[in-house]
Amino acid sequence: MLEQVKTLEQEALSAISSVGDFAGLENLRIKYLGKNGLISELAKNIATLSPEEKPKFGAAWNEAKNKVNNLLREKQQEFSAKQVEANLNKEFIDITLPSGGCKRGKLHPITQIMEELIEVFKKLGFSIAEGPDVESDYYNFEALNIPKHHPSRDMWATFWINDEKLLRTHTSPVQIRVMEKRKPPLAVIMPGRVYRRDSDITHSPVFHQLEGLLVDKNINFGHLKGALTAFLHGVFGANKKVRFRPSYFPFTEPSAEVDVECVICEGKGCRMCKNTGWLEILGSGMVHPNVLRNVKLDPDKYSGFAFGLGVERIAMLKYGIDDIRLFYENDLRFLRQF
């Protein structure tokens, strides 16, 4: 009986190895290990064996059963895998074919930059205020310490509507409007369209500015530097050098122009930065006491800083655009690039 077990084992293993499909496999399983299978049957005669032969036979029989089961399982897995592969192959498609169209549109690059700039200030705790495009001489100039007939008015080429109304030349008038409505502490940014009588490759009669104002007790120039440095790092990268240069605006004193290390040449000097290695980004300064007095704030009690930047300019620097008029031409081949 021992030889029978061993013979059957070989036979079964050989048959299973060469079987071709699930059905054949199942047949073999039934033939050898089914209720009346050939190997199963053998165990029924174990009673006829002597006590010395029984354990030998038992061991051999178990071994045979296990070997056959293992091979059956292996083959089953093999067939399963082949089946899955066959199924997948039926599903094959050319994945490089076009998807049916990129259906989303895009925000205008000016909007994109504006939102990016606004985000940086929102993180610092500023909220957003807006003001009208059509302004009065008072809000656009006089309240900002720019009296009538003052030579500093030359700094802004103005579009006039009549003797008292004009198109705002900067977003600064909104500072006055905010301060008239609310008392400090104030942290506000003011985006918007502004208008200047100037048109060439880097100047547009209509363009966008972002203005900011922080007024509280004990705000000083160090805070101005802190906030604006954080802003410029947020926009251009934390590794870019920033410098503050004394300048003049009628509505701030001390005033500063803020430069960032040229993003094109990294400070070495190029056409974009006129070989200085620096790009002028922001105008800023401590709010002038006259301006605070105009909105009925005591300059000895309150102080603050204000700043402004041209959004188109930043977009042009960031994206390498050389003609401002492209923003307003709205050619889709241009708009798609951002």
Add this chain to the structure above:
Amino acid sequence: MKIPIEWLEDLVDVKSKPEELAKKLTLSGLETNVADNGKVLEVDILPNRGDCASVLGVAREVAAVLKIRSPKSEILNKSKIQKTKKITNKNIKVEVKDKNLCPRYMARIIENVTIKESPEWMKKRLELAGYRSINNVVDVTNYLLHELGQPMHAFDADKINGGKIVVRKALEGETIVTLDGVSRKLKKEMLLISDSTYPVALAGVMGGKISEVSDSTATVFLESAYFNPISISKTSVATKLRSESSSHFEKGVDYEMVEEALNRAAQMIAELSGGAVAGYKVDIKAKPKKKKTVELRQARIDQILGIHVPIKTAQMILARLGFKKLKQDKNKLKVLVPSWRENDVEQEIDLIEEVGRFYGYDKIAPNLPTVRDYEGKDSLSYGLIKKARTVMVDQGLYEIQTYSLIDPRHASDSAIKVYNPMTIEESALRTSMLPGLLKVISHNLRHQVDSVRIFEAGRLFLPAEIEMLAGAIVEEGAGFFELKAIVENLMQELRIDLEIQPSINKNYVQGKSADIISKKTKETLGSFGKLVPEIQELWDIKPEIFAFEISFDKLLPSIQSKIKYVPLQKFPKVERDLSMVVPSGVASQQIIDVIKKTGGEMVEETFLFDHYKDSQAYRIYFRDENRTLTSDEVNQNFELIIKALGAELGVKIRQ
């Protein structure tokens, strides 16, 4: 302004290389570049620092930056007149009628001059500074204007009628022929220099042609004055005449320099022309000017700059700039404002700026402020517009930005017009978003961009400023329903309940357009549809244009801001489909309304799910909140609906 370095050296020891000096000046507030191969410093004069608009002014800044003395003493000595002759036959009487507009008027006479070319050294300096050399007398005035910042004017004394000079306001309509040969009509507020008969100069702006120095001039009447800055500015703007002189006077010149410059000029003219300075001298002043003093507090310096700068340091900085110390203790400093800074230094903050810029902005450490503004809220329209933009982008539209200034032909008659536009095509504030959209469509089609899907969020000026959202689609296969989807998506995102009605807006084709009505406020929020062919023709756009215009201002009150959760239904719904043939003239909304009205509470929802020509198929969901409906109940209700549709709308149900 061009400052030849070799000239600058006359007044201050320029110790550094031009590039280094330029950098130092720039970092302390005077933006400077090196030009003409290192021979010239090009300086940007800030509007409040008229005192820098001269070689002397720049020299003072250089001295302050380099911490040395300026001007050099040699130059100061040149202002002293050497031996004047007794007056012989020239005596011109000067009267200043308006001392407010002319607080100081000075004059000297130089006799026996010979007009000829200026010496080479002077011509060279003038050329580098950007001036044209004219003759030895006029050149001296230009030379000293550039060197000292004091404008002066030389008259031919023999051409002055009646031996009289009057400084007065013009009479309305008076005329003068200026140096450029143009006859100008004057207004009564303008300040004039006049002789006994005619105006001889437009004070501070330009001299007159008749009395100008010419080759035959033998006696020079030299004027040096302080004119009221606002008066000069107004005159300059009104006559559209700008000169180096007016530019200096507008910013306010140095009251003390009026005399120093005059003396120096008279001396130079005498030397260069072989003449002699006469004993004649005029100095007419308004009531004596009070010296300006300003106090500077230690606490305030620290508070504004954010760094402790000891009063002693501040005093040294200010002294170098010419501010003489009057009183000083640990907490306070009182200084005398030098005459050349009287125009821009008014109060304590002006001194703090001087201290700050020379102490060095770079020494102040950046310090992120604690923002304590908790009341600040974003403007409502900002958030709304931002959301709307996102929905538009999701719908496949590209955002455009067009000018607010448009051609008046495309704006309403009552549009706000700009008084001084750059071009007529950009002279009216827009009253509709359509012209901007159409211009962009036209541009893109002409550049072979065939599919144009755009939107703009911008302001209209009606004249009230209102925010609008408008867009357009020009694309093969695009139609009304694409716009409807965009509008519905937008309204859903903004939580606005709307209904649509045929549009009454004349820009849109009747029958292919709709007005959007807010269910909450009953207001018309906007319109959308196909634009009329007239618009296509006007803009030369061949394909059909589908557009929409929505008012943001009207959207805000329509927003359903309260969201309340409705519990999910526990009991199952029963579904029934209804196919029908719809007679023409019956709108889908009418069918839905009948189904809902007839079906009552049991009809949870109904919608069109298929249609082809006049066949339509609707799905109806029946459901009761509190129990499972029986099929009998549903069938009964369904039959009622079918009957009602037939009776009320003449619809033919297909089995």
